[in-house]
Amino acid sequence: IKERSGLLAIKWLRVILDEGHIICTKSSKQSIAACxxxxxxxxxxxxxxxMNELNDMYSLIKFLRFTPFDNFETWNTIFNNKTMKFKNNNNSRLNDLRNLMKTVCLRRTKDMKFNEHPIVCLPxxxxxxxxIKFKTDEKKIYDKMESDTKEQFRSWKESRNGDLKNNYVTFLEMLLRLRQICNHTQLPCKRQINQINGIDNKEEIGNLNDFKISSKIEALVEFLNQNNDDDKSVVFSQWTSFLDLIEIAFKDANVKFVRFDGKxxxxxxxxxxxxxxxxxxxxVLLISLKCGSLGLNLTAANQCFLMDPWWNPSIEDQAIDRIYRIGQTRPVSVFRIFIENTIEDRVFELQKKKRDLIFQAFEEQQSNESSNIDEAQLKKDLQVLLGEN
Incomplete structure (x- = not known):
């Protein structure tokens, strides 16, 4: 047995994990060390x-050493997705989960009241x-990429040896390219776009000197041009390369901005x-989604633009909370800009199911939708994202 050293060698009176959801993956080094x-x-x-699924809670329960639920076999026996029927509020296992949460969790949200008064007074x-709709040339590129992705997915699904684990990374990359095209056709590498257009070119990266404004950037600039003199906006994207392209459009439109990202x-x-x-x-403040979702106070802004939907709605919620928090004195508007009839619509639907999972677990609202998010349903989720359901 290795001798305990460093922080592990100290007998602490109290350990407090701030942003504790970071340890949600039980097999990660961070989670193991914290526990x-x-x-x-x-x-x-x-x-x-x-964050994504019910088992995210297990690592937190394990850290708290709340027996017997800190044993994964016990946890999985009681709270696995087969026993948790979220569309049935009378399900005994769901009630067990809610009782557990009430026992170990003190939860406060902005809309809660104490003595008929809001806990936090916010505008x-x-x-x-x-x-919005694609332009004709954008739609051509997207449709070809989507068609190729669907064809590969069908081929894998019909294969006797089809194994999701062996193909999962490939499909995630293809879904990533579809999502990037929704923002701008220059985000996927230039070689991929040239192949779609039938051009033999080995160039990997698009030339920013050939910049052409995309439908989504065009919509953003139109929104900003309609703002009042005292409006301030924060624009979030998960890709810094997309922020680079927005910068070009802002300079052309004389939009005064600054930028914040991890680089x-x-x-x-x-x-x-x-x-x-x-x-x-x-x-305007241009900011990368994950870099700007924690630890910032941006209450000077009264508008938030989410330029691309993220798989995990909690990341988006934290980003919005940089603006909508104590100290905010003006009404806040949050705009989600989507390309219609694309993968972005389907990501948004998956977000709704994940939100419902959280609300159901903490009994914060009722919903008729099922929130049974499970790794075993990855095939089904891929079908939804590709419009194959």
């Missing part, structure tokens, strides 16, 4: 105890979904946030 800490008392702070927030040095990020918050001439 092995020797502490008399254990706390977890998180706004997103369930209203409104959500808008703006669906910048800390002092550069701090300067960007400070300039956005205090310079009335700067109207």
């Amino acid at each position: 092995n800490l020797d502490a008399e008392r254990r706390w977890i702070l998180t706004g997103t105890p369930i 209203p927030i409104n959500f808008y979904t703006h669906k 910048m040095f800390r002092n550069q990020r701090e300067e960007a946030v400070n300039n956005f918050n205090n310079d009335p001439e700067i109207k």
Whole structure:
């Protein structure tokens, strides 16, 4: 047995995990190390105890050492997806889960009240979904990529040796390309686009000098041009390469902006946030989704644009909360810009199911939809994303 060293060698009175959902994958090194800490008392702070599936909660329960549920066999016997029927609110296992959550969790949300008064007094927030259509050339590229992806998926599904685990990474990459095309056809590598157009070219990366505004960027610029003088907006995307293309369009449209992403040095990020918050001439902050979903106060903004849907709605919620939080004095508008009849519609539907899973587990709202998200249903999820259901 290896001798315990470093943080593991210390007998702690209390260990508090901030943003504790980071340990949600039980096999990760972070999760294993956190669970092995020797502490008399254990706390977890998180706004997103369930990120993707119910088993995300297990790692948190294991860290808390809440027996017998910290044993995975026990947990899986009681709370596996076959016994959890989320569309049936009278299901005994669902009630067991809710009782467990009430026992170990003190949950507070912005809409909760105490003595008939809101816990947090904030101005209203409104959500808008703006669906737009592809341009003709964009649709041609998307349709060809989607057709190729569907064909490969059907071929794999009909194969006797079809194994999702062996093909999963390939399909994820193809889905990634579809999602990128929804933002801009230059996001996938140039060689892929040339192959779709029948051009023999080995160039890997699109030339930004050949930039042509996409339907989605065009819609964003139109929104910003309609803003009032005191409006400030935060634009989120999960791809910094897409932020590069938005920058080009902003410069052409004379939109004053700053940028915040993980490639910048800390002092550069701090300067960007400070300039956005205090310079009335700067109207927009461009920010990468994961980099901007934690630890920032952006209450100077009153508008949020989510340019591409992320698989995990909790990441988007945390990004929105950079703007809609204590200190916000103005009504907030959140805009989700989608390309209609594409994979983005289907990602949004999967998001709804994941949100419903969280609401059902904590008994925060009723829903008629099933939220049975399970790795065993990956094939079904892929079919949904490809419009094959």
